[in-house]
Amino acid sequence: MRRYGKIAAFLLAVTMLAGTAGACTNSNKASNQTTAAQNGTAAEATAAATAPVAEGEYDFYIFNTKGENADALQAAVDAYSAKTGQNIKVFSLGSGTNASDALNTEMNSENMPTIFSIMNIQELKTWTEGGFALDLSKATNSDFKALVDAIPSSLYLTNDGATNYGIPYNVEGYGYIVDTEMLADLFGADTAANVLKDIKTATYTEWEALIVAIGAYIKDGTAATVTLSGNSYALAAQKGELASKLTGVFSTAGSQTWTYGDHMLNVAIDCVFANSAAAASATPEQLDLLKGPFLAYAKALDLKTTYAAGADGALVRGPEFINTTTAGYDAEVQLFADHKAVFMKQGNWVYGNIQKVNADIVDTLTFVPVKMPFTDADIQVPGMTVDSVSRSIPVFVPNYYAINAKSSAEEQEKAEAFLVWLNTTEEGQKFVIEDMAFIPYNADPAVTKLSNSLGQSILEYMSTKDTVTNAYAGAPTNWSGLTVGQKIMENYLTKEAWEEQDYQDIADYAIAQWKDMAAS
């Protein structure tokens, strides 16, 4: 019996050894994928999505840091591979995962990605310093050069205004998402369309009155009359089916500093700086001009967070407002999709998330601009007025495809051909528009029609030119969400009542930190 025990133990050990040896002898290029996923913290590893990998040789490698289109990009690559017979490796990071550690690892290895993602001009600094970002005017493929020349200069990924380093993924926009069915329930089905139109052009005073009125309506059913763009509308005397579910006016994600530190703050920055390049080269005197817009931002944030919706009733500013467990991104989407809030400040990227929670609501969604109490003195950008900002939503390119200048000429040529296919052919565009649910950057608002309600809403704003940019991307790295947003979360979102001094402190802190971080 003991002899058999020894033999059994020996056989098991050999089997285990053979198993580990077999798993280790993977193709060198394929093994990079799992190591890239395991780099970074454990938190990021669990969030990373791994795409199926090509065994053996591949023609070129795409490193995609925009997690939302991971599956669709793989599908597009598969279709292109089937067409051309090329073998392409795609790796996508999980949505919200920080890209730099994984991308740096890949860039250090022998198998560098030929196409990789760069988010904005702050990230561009790293890749130009290292010589990885290819100046697209130096590309070899002629169709690609035509594609590059057609990109409008306002969408360039550039640090000097002239050299373009990236092909935009898409354009995105954000604002207050509202369900037109909810508006119909609040104001009556026949006036809902006019209400929506007038909210878009309303002034901040009218907006504030609207929020307060809806807040009172939710609390005790007082059906006041509101004025929007000069026209009066009355709230329905009896609460309708959807309106009775409301617990607050806004759905917020208190623990996610980027929602109020990046995107909401951006609207204020857009008043002073026309685009991210202008913000990146700001002088201290120009930064002082931000005081007025930031005060307006603080007041608008105060209004928004005072009328926030919670799971069972109104969510008051306090410790619960910033809990990661109850005040996160998913909770925000859930509350809105369950009709517990009227407005949710998010972008068209959230379409898929809303659809998963409540597929019925997605067809009637639209954007309303983020309003702030700006005055004429606050606006510094030529051609902009308080009125035009009030009706506009920020529309911008969130991410760019960049070509690795250190890849072989052959790989670069193939990668360029793929990008041409993706952005100019009908087949490629179908993947972009339908599978990825993106708004193509080269979409003509006059002729394009999207099935995605939020995308369609953005196209409408683009066609009437009621857009502003993402100037906050030019601010120092980590200034917006991780510094200003952090400060607001830790000190103000837990405070029940804000005073005039709090607005001043927020504005002063934001400007001081920008100056500090830009200098270092």
Place this chain on the structure above:
Amino acid sequence: MEKFYKKWFLPLALPAILLFVGVILIPFLVGVLYSFTGWRGAYFVGGGKNPFEAFVGISNYVKALHSEKFMNALVYTLKYTLIATVWINAVGLCLALLVNKISRGAGLFRTVFFMPNLLGGLALGFIWSFIFEIVYSKFVFGVDGLIHIPFLTNMTQDNTKALFALVILVSWQMGGYMMMIFVNGLNGISQDLYEAARIDGANAFQVFRNITVPMLMPAFTITFFLTLANSFKLLDQNIALTDGNFGTRMLATQILRTTRDTNPPDYGMAQAEAVIFFVMIALVTLLQVYLTKRKEIEA
């Protein structure tokens, strides 16, 4: 058997030695080299792939030691380590003493106390995040809860409270592990000593102080070493519980985030911080082992 191991020592030990050299020693040495260069992750300042062209001397170390964030993280980690080391060992020892006193079900209790150790740091952080934010803050210690203790509410939203929250979390996780070490140590104490003490009329406290503790010194060496080293290196639980918010960033998190705080990412400075980290932990733990080893008694 001795002859077998003596003959086959090298082939048997070689895989482990190779792994250690390849996965720990070489990357460590390369890292120390890179800490003296302007390393940016994918390239070295100047654009090259050659570290020797980008030497910056000790400037990374100077930057790291002058960095306010690094110093705050260091102070916070020291505070945490002080409290955690004492508390975890106390918990482990108490559990071991308790478990040793019972005759029936000792095995079951030991298993149950040890099980939290099997959970990964990240899962623990999320579970306890829920417990601190919802269970403690609302149902048990909240204003409408069973008993209102303000200190135990919203523990993840305050610098000091989060310290104790982390201590609670880690002692729940590590207590069982320390308990096992102490149980082993307790079982190694000869019963003759206790009998002799009883005959001499010593009370329980005197027995504990004069027999149990000195005889447990070898176990204390191990447990202090483990808790000291693990407390300094704490990462997963820190990120999962507070993600460094409210000034609760500990050293390991700070090193990790250095590459995100700087643009272009300053991997050279992060590496310098890591080397400082290593030297500090090595000094502290080696000192501790030396001190406690001197107190060990051969019975």
